[in-house]
Amino acid sequence: xxxxxVIGLEVHAQLLTESKIFCGCSTxxxxxxxxxxxxxxxxxxxxxxxxxKKVVDFAxxxxxxxxxxxxxxxxxxRKNYFYPDLPKGYQISMYELPIAEHGHVEVAAxxxxxxxxxxxAKKVCLTRIHMEEDAGKSIxxxxxxxxxxxxxxxGVPLLEIVSEPDIxxxxxxxxxxxxxxxxxxxxxxxxxxxxxxxxxxxxxxSIRPQGNAELGTRTEIKNLNSFRAVEKAIEHEIQRQSEVVxxxxxxxxxxxxxxxxxxVTRPMRSKEFAHDYRYFPDPDLLPLVVDQAWVxxxxxxxxxxxxxxxxRFIHDYGLPVYDAEVLTARKDVADYFExxxxxxxxxxxxxxxxxxxxxxxxxxEEKLDAALKIETWPCSPEHLGMLIGLIQDGTISTTIAKTIxxxxxxxxxxxxxxxxxxxxxxxxxxxxxxxxxxxxxTANPDKVEAYRxxxxxxxxxxxxxxxxxxxxxxxxxxxxxxxxxQLSQ
Amino acid sequence: MSHYALTIHQAxxxxxxxxxxxxxxSQAVLNRIQDTDxxxxxxxxxxxEEALAQAETADRTLANGVTPPPLCGIPIALKDVIxxxxxxxxxxxxxxxxxxxxxDATVTQHLKEAGAVIIGKVNCDxxxxxxxxxxxxxxxxxxxxxxxxxxxGSSGGSAACVAADQTCAALGTDTGGSIRLPAAFCGIxxxxxxxxxxxxxxxxxxxxxxxxxxxxxKDVRDCxxxxxxxxxxxxxxSTSVNRPTPSYTAHLERGVSGLRIGxxxxxxxxxxxxxxxxxxxxAIAHLSTLGAEIVPISLPHTEYAIASYYIIxxxxxxxxxxxxDGVRYGxxxxxxxxxGALYQTTRAQGFGSEVKRRIALGTYVLSxxxxxxxxxxxxxxxxxxxxxxxxxxxxxxxxxxxxxxTTAFRLGEKLADPLTxxxxxxxxIAVNLAGLPGLSVPCGFDQHGLPxxxxxxxxxxxxxxxxxxxxxxxxxHDWRARKPPL
Numbered sequence: 009x010x011x012x013x014v015i016g017l018e019v020h021a022q023l024l025t026e027s028k029i030f031c032g033c034s035t036x037x038x039x040x041x042x043x044x045x046x047x048x049x050x051x052x053x054x055x056x057x058x059x060x061k062k063v064v065d066f067a068x069x070x071x072x073x074x075x076x077x078x079x080x081x082x083x084x085x086r087k088n089y090f091y092p093d094l095p096k097g098y099q100i101s102m103y104e105l106p107i108a109e110h111g112h113v114e115v116a117a118x119x120x121x122x123x124x125x126x127x128x129a130k131k132v133c134l135t136r137i138h139m140e141e142d143a144g145k146s147i148x149x150x151x152x153x154x155x156x157x158x159x160x161x162x163g164v165p166l167l168e169i170v171s172e173p174d175i176x177x178x179x180x181x182x183x184x185x186x187x188x189x190x191x192x193x194x195x196x197x198x199x200x201x202x203x204x205x206x207x208x209x210x211x212x213x214s215i216r217p218q219g220n221a222e223l224g225t226r227t228e229i230k231n232l233n234s235f236r237a238v239e240k241a242i243e244h245e246i247q248r249q250s251e252v253v254x255x256x257x258x259x260x261x262x263x264x265x266x267x268x269x270x271x272v273t274r275p276m277r278s279k280e281f282a283h284d285y286r287y288f289p290d291p292d293l294l295p296l297v298v299d300q301a302w303v304x305x306x307x308x309x310x311x312x313x314x315x316x317x318x319x320r321f322i323h324d325y326g327l328p329v330y331d332a333e334v335l336t337a338r339k340d341v342a343d344y345f346e347x348x349x350x351x352x353x354x355x356x357x358x359x360x361x362x363x364x365x366x367x368x369x370x371x372x373e374e375k376l377d378a379a380l381k382i383e384t385w386p387c388s389p390e391h392l393g394m395l396i397g398l399i400q401d402g403t404i405s406t407t408i409a410k411t412i413x414x415x416x417x418x419x420x421x422x423x424x425x426x427x428x429x430x431x432x433x434x435x436x437x438x439x440x441x442x443x444x445x446x447x448x449x450t451a452n453p454d455k456v457e458a459y460r461x462x463x464x465x466x467x468x469x470x471x472x473x474x475x476x477x478x479x480x481x482x483x484x485x486x487x488x489x490x491x492x493x494q495l496s497q
Numbered sequence: 498m499s500h501y502a503l504t505i506h507q508a509x510x511x512x513x514x515x516x517x518x519x520x521x522x523s524q525a526v527l528n529r530i531q532d533t534d535x536x537x538x539x540x541x542x543x544x545x546e547e548a549l550a551q552a553e554t555a556d557r558t559l560a561n562g563v564t565p566p567p568l569c570g571i572p573i574a575l576k577d578v579i580x581x582x583x584x585x586x587x588x589x590x591x592x593x594x595x596x597x598x599x600x601d602a603t604v605t606q607h608l609k610e611a612g613a614v615i616i617g618k619v620n621c622d623x624x625x626x627x628x629x630x631x632x633x634x635x636x637x638x639x640x641x642x643x644x645x646x647x648x649x650g651s652s653g654g655s656a657a658c659v660a661a662d663q664t665c666a667a668l669g670t671d672t673g674g675s676i677r678l679p680a681a682f683c684g685i686x687x688x689x690x691x692x693x694x695x696x697x698x699x700x701x702x703x704x705x706x707x708x709x710x711x712x713x714x715k716d717v718r719d720c721x722x723x724x725x726x727x728x729x730x731x732x733x734x735s736t737s738v739n740r741p742t743p744s745y746t747a748h749l750e751r752g753v754s755g756l757r758i759g760x761x762x763x764x765x766x767x768x769x770x771x772x773x774x775x776x777x778x779x780a781i782a783h784l785s786t787l788g789a790e791i792v793p794i795s796l797p798h799t800e801y802a803i804a805s806y807y808i809i810x811x812x813x814x815x816x817x818x819x820x821x822d823g824v825r826y827g828x829x830x831x832x833x834x835x836x837g838a839l840y841q842t843t844r845a846q847g848f849g850s851e852v853k854r855r856i857a858l859g860t861y862v863l864s865x866x867x868x869x870x871x872x873x874x875x876x877x878x879x880x881x882x883x884x885x886x887x888x889x890x891x892x893x894x895x896x897x898x899x900x901x902x903t904t905a906f907r908l909g910e911k912l913a914d915p916l917t918x919x920x921x922x923x924x925x926i927a928v929n930l931a932g933l934p935g936l937s938v939p940c941g942f943d944q945h946g947l948p949x950x951x952x953x954x955x956x957x958x959x960x961x962x963x964x965x966x967x968x969x970x971x972x973x974h975d976w977r978a979r980k981p982p983l
Binding site: 047050051052053054055056057058059086088090092095096097098155157284286287288291292293294 | 697700704705818860
């Protein structure tokens with residue numbers, strides 16, 4: 009029997025606020041263990057949480073960017089469970105009244121990272137978005153006979169984004185997650201780094217006979233910390249469930265862990281998840297009231313979203329759809345492109361080619377794509393624009409430009425400086441070029457004879473020789489023209 | 498009159514007139530504690546050294562000639578759930594027996610800024626859960642009027658130490674009557690402010706939506722004075738309310754002329770001690786002779802108050818006390834096999850039986866399948882109770898009731914039956930559920946010489962009316978001239 013898989017994702021996105029959600033401690037990653045803590049996030053007796061308004065701003069950004077309905081009043085709830093990295097014995101989250109509901113994410117037709125086609129564009133609906141505090145980190149294998157707890161992460165703000173079961177395949181789950189990540193990066197609320205855990209994902213998976221409207225029993229898969237893991241684990245789980253049903257069995261509702269090494273899901277021990285979280289409204293925090301003015305303020309501050317920017321790139325810069333999609337898939341790339349175009353407004357398509365070919369290639373090779381900040385990229389967009397401008401006005405050739413770009417990338421110097429220092433200015437002076445050509449032709453009388461005898465393909469050879477004699481600086485168009493003239497005499 | 502017997506305002510005058518030094522005053526109080534506390538067990542921690550150092554600082558300020566801060570050199574005791582930096586804060590529990598707070602509660606900070614001398618930390622029921630102080634993990638505090646009897650709870654130490662002149666005044670906390678009941682049992686003045694009037698930051702939480710810090714004092718003027726110091730918005734407590742604090746002492750003598758006092762029929766019940774009813778009715782009659790208008794009112798949902806209170810308070814407590822897990826601070830069970838055992842053994846050994854009972858009940862009422870039937874319903878009742886009060890306040894300005902149905906009972910008398918014990922709070926609990934201010938003022942003694950308390954309940958944030966009425970009554974009665982036989 010053919011089965012259809014039904015998938016929903018629960019995504020946790022760490023927010024890029026400077027301080028924690030309920031105290032003033034820093035959220036910075038990588039400090040010595042337990043450095044970024046205070047009585048509040050340590051859960052000492054008597055402490056009380058105070059909401060960081062910035063977190064609400066970020067949540068509203070995400071809610072608006074995903075077309076959610078924003079609740080005028082939402083409420084904080086306590087999720088009660090015991091674990092050493094949860095100092096209060098409860099996590100402050102939202103339960104019955106989340107801040108946003110009923111949104112959707114547009115899943116683009118191209119993969120944001122590679123630009124490859126990923127199938128039909130579609131909408132994945134969101135059930136809800138809510139805010140909560142992160143727990144700390146338990147380290148179980150660093151010291152024999154003890155577990156260590158680092159509470160730096162305790163209280164770092166998270167958004168939980170829950171999708172409807174709208175996803176129909178493992179690949180589609182990956183596409184949705186990538187599109188969501190792009191969106192979160194665009195609105196600058198999350199850096200989207202799955203390996204470092206700033207974007208985490210749990211998947212709810214079930215199968216049903218094709219055409220059935222009723223949902224099958226679902227399992228929840230945890231421990232998915234890469235896009236590959238998400239896709240692989242879901243694929244495996246669909247397969248496993250199909251085999252269970254085919255064999256006449258029933259899928260059990262349970263939480264399963266993805267084992268990335270063995271590429272299987274396995275049930276969590278009942279102790280690991282058997283919780284009644286005893287949610288109830290947190291009496292230490294007032295209901296969160298978000299008025300229209302607040303929403304409008306955030307809306308006004310919202311950057312242009314990927315779809316709008318794509319359309320503008322096509323319209324304003326005359327870029328092909330493909331270029332527009334690749335460039336806008338990441339906000340930093342789109343920003344880089346636009347900054348380059350400002351320095352060289354005449355030829356946006358050429359700039360686009362350079363950004364896609366050279367810049368993105370290096371960024372990928374040197375794994376700089378984790379850094380959202382364009383400042384850390386190898387060469388500034390202004391310099392790239394200047395470089396392209398110098399090709400356009402004939403100062404340098406495209407070939408030389410590639411060499412110069414390499415230098416710019418390594419030193420960060422502006423192109424003019426490199427050209428001057430290395431004497432790479434293009435030679436367009438007719439007398440100099442004529443002299444070089446004469447020299448080449450004199451040295452190769454037999455080939456000149458052959459050319460004149462009809463072997464016109466030898467023109468390439470002569471061009472190459474002239475370029476070599478001028479260390480590649482000769483203006484290639486001029487060399488072509490002058491060579492043809494001399495050879496036809 | 499011995500220095501230790503001074504009220505805050507009397508001590509203020511004597512200190513400012515340099516008739517007594519702050520060091521002398523604190524020393525007198527410390528000696529009094531030394532002499533009497535073996536009979537009472539009011540104090541869990543006496544901060545002798547720090548107190549004398551603070552008193553010396555106060556003396557230097559007083560010697561400067563400029564107007565000193567309001568509590569300069571005045572000894573104040575803190576209920577042991579209120580944190581003071583560098584001082585042991587046990588909350589009356591074994592699980593925090595050796596916990597030294599690294600920070601000050603906001604109220605402690607206010608006291609220090611006002612120049613107060615923190616004389617020590619006083620006894621209470623474990624995590625403020627109890628009505629008799631017998632749930633202290635250390636030793637039950639006793640009633641200064643009869644040491645075979647309880648001082649009331651949970652702020653038993655705060656009331657007893659004030660009644661026994663072991664301090665000028667104290668702070669307590671009140672979740673269901675925990676200031677007012679011991680104030681009544683010990684014959685002192687106790688105020689539970691409006692929820693949100695005083696910061697809860699740095700106060701060990703029992704039931705967050707009900708807890709409130711308040712003064713325990715020798716007279717009403719002191720109560721007004723101390724409230725003035727501790728009240729006010731605190732950005733560190735989201736539930737504190739951002740509105741100005743009036744000067745409670747400025748208009749204390751306004752009187753009760755024209756004040757409408759509501760008398761709820763539901764608060765004079767069968768089975769209450771007749772002397773209590775008589776004393777309270779006499780007090781009300783006296784206020785009437787002073788010009789107040791007496792209005793009969795009804796608070797129809799009163800009978801549901803105790804049930805909904807215990808559901809809400811225990812639910813919140815079960816979550817609030819989850820942090821005492823032996824992982825980061827406090828008591829930790831030794832020699833345990835694994836994490837589960839660490840939690841279970843630490844909490845089994847660290848908490849007393851009443852605390853465990855409340856955690857268990859609170860966990861139960863929040864559990865899947867019971868949440869709607871208990872917690873949600875209790876919250877609905879709570880809303881109805883608040884509405885009862887708010888509509889009553891359309892016909893009256895304050896409400897007068899007894900604080901408790903009886904005077905102080907004997908140690909052990911109610912310990913075996915938690916339900917009977919819970920009924921001690923029958924007249925105070927609704928005030929917490931409604932978030933209103935409630936004042937307990939001494940209004941007589943029973944045949945055994947045990948104090949009786951009058952409760953005055955006000956509109957939200959109208960502590961002023963309570964203090965004015967309490968003050969007017971107090972001016973005509975010398976109950977406080979009687980001293981416990983210590």
